[in-house]
């Protein structure tokens with residue numbers, strides 16, 4: 001299962017709970033990029049720009065291949081066409097974790113690890129631009145403004161549907 005969605009939708013958080021319940025490993029693409037680059041996300045953005053980060057994110061996604069796991073993507077993975085194509089070609093459900101902007105912004109506004117979290121207006125513009133991209137890249141959409149446990153239950157239900 002591949003989790004996509006805006007920053008703060010909880011992809012990394014729910015992936016870990018889901019991993020325990022499904023007994024599958026988690027691949028957190030942001031962590032993979034950091035590990036493969038030997039640099040923090042902020043440092044990659046500073047030295048290589050967002051374009052460099054997207055290429056590294058693509059390489060990390062490409063390495064997932066067909067391994068059975070839960071993938072927590074970075075919030076912007078769908079903005080890079082080669083990564084979108086990879087997602088499309090992976091034979092596992094892609095789930096979009098959706099919430100309204102205010103819910104997400106409250107979760108991320110004080111975290112300095114996300115270079116694209118700037119003013120509220122800038123983050124809101126990014127959210128509006130991306131909404132339709134998440135929706136067109138996903139097989140399923142769930143509301144992630146509920147509790148982590150509730151979100152995980154919905155994801156478990158989706159994983160059951162696809163196994164039949």
Ligand SMILES: Nc1ncnc2c1ncn2[C@@H]1O[C@H](COP(=O)(O)OP(=O)(O)OP(=O)(O)O)[C@@H](O)[C@H]1O
Nearest residue numbers: 006007008009010011012013074075107146147148
């Ligand atoms: N369902 C939830 N209810 C309340 N808080 C949540 C929920 N899911 C995640 N959070 C909180 O929101 C913050 C961001 O969560 P997380 O890092 O998992 O988001 P993400 O989707 O992985 O973001 P990114 O795209 O930047 O990787 C964390 O502080 C986390 O504890």
Ligand SMILES: O=C(O)C1=C[C@@H](O)[C@@H](O)[C@H](O)C1
Nearest residue numbers: 007030074075076114115116
């Ligand atoms: O939404 C985005 O573009 C990003 C989200 C994070 O997960 C990181 O991948 C990085 O901070 C960029």
Ligand SMILES: [Mg+2]
Nearest residue numbers: 011012030072
């Ligand atoms: Mg994350």
